[in-house]
Amino acid sequence: MPVEAGRIEDGRRQMGEGSPRKLIVTGGAGFIGSAYIRKVIAETDWQVVNLDKLTYAASPEALAGIEKSGRYRLAMLDICDRSGVDALLAAERPDAIVHLAAETHVDRSIDGAAGFIETNIAGTFTLLEAARRYRDGLPTDRRDAFRFHHVSTDEVFGSLGESGAFSETSPYAPNSPYSASKAASDHLVRAWHHTYGLPVVTSNCSNNYGPYQFPEKLIPLTIARAAQGQTLPVYGDGRNVRDWLHVEDHVEALLAVLEKGRVGETYNIGGNAESPNLDLVTTICALLDRLLPEAPHRPHADLIRFVPDRPGHDRRYAMDAAKIARELGWRPRHTLTSGLEETVRWYLDHRAWWEAILDHKYDTARLGLGAKAKTA
């Protein structure tokens, strides 16, 4: 569901200006942030400033050539740097902040939570305070139209049993250091709305997959290791269930939430595509068997190995995305079957991208057994 021109016109009128709207996107060099920026530049006339610290998880390659639009620039900055964020807001005078910057890998949060507390909680606090001060100085029409869109996860709701799905009113019950830090950030965003009147909107999304996802996450890790004939680790009994959403569907939902979401509301975003991890890995193996008929390690499913479970591993996530469908007209366009095949093909066509990461940043070694945490 592309954002229609009419909505963009509405947005500009709302701003009380003739010029295009300017967004600051935090974490825009990451997996979802870069997909979001590519979409905003391709389908709207908004200007984008990408506030990103460029951590190990960033992929500037995902935004290659985008400067040519004349509507994009990177500001390499830490969201925890209050004076840096203040200066950026004063210089850029944005109409909205879309906040995706975070430490995002659950396994890394188990090995060492400090960076998650720092960026996800203290960083969000810093950004909220800077946004509040900046907005207070705007003329009334721009102050009213300002938005702070906080991007969060379904993991804040904890783990489900065999049935049911999380709704926007499900109680928060985070179980990992990552999800606890995201839950804390959601609460801060809510409080800055209720206490200070900051016009916020929050979205909570299920597991994403697609191009340029760092190969520490299940789907790209499985593709990369299988394509190299390495064993495929499956945690525990492989029956943990996740609800998968293609990143392009997520970024369409994010645009709808920014443009049409009601201030102070939260929106659940999900793919209605549940799969146990073992089934997902097996499907990827079957796709690779078909797409790599000459591979010496066929059938790829023979590479699967069960490994000790992640400590505190949530059993099942599922999102009820009825509210965003009803209020904002958003629905996912990819099925898991079509999205997975597209994604496997993309990783096979972009080997140089992930092989460089495996050579220089992350060798796909097992993370998240809590070894470092014991001594931290």
Ligand code: NAD
């Ligand atoms: P990612 O790990 O791929 O990218 C994170 C980006 O944030 C990187 O570019 C990194 O450099 C930047 N960053 C990290 N710390 C920073 C700091 N202190 N200051 C500035 N920039 C910093 O993450 P992602 O998977 O694209 O996730 C983006 C957001 O969406 C996160 O907030 C995450 O919690 C949320 N989310 C992700 C998923 C998913 O499946 N990936 C699902 C739901 C919600």
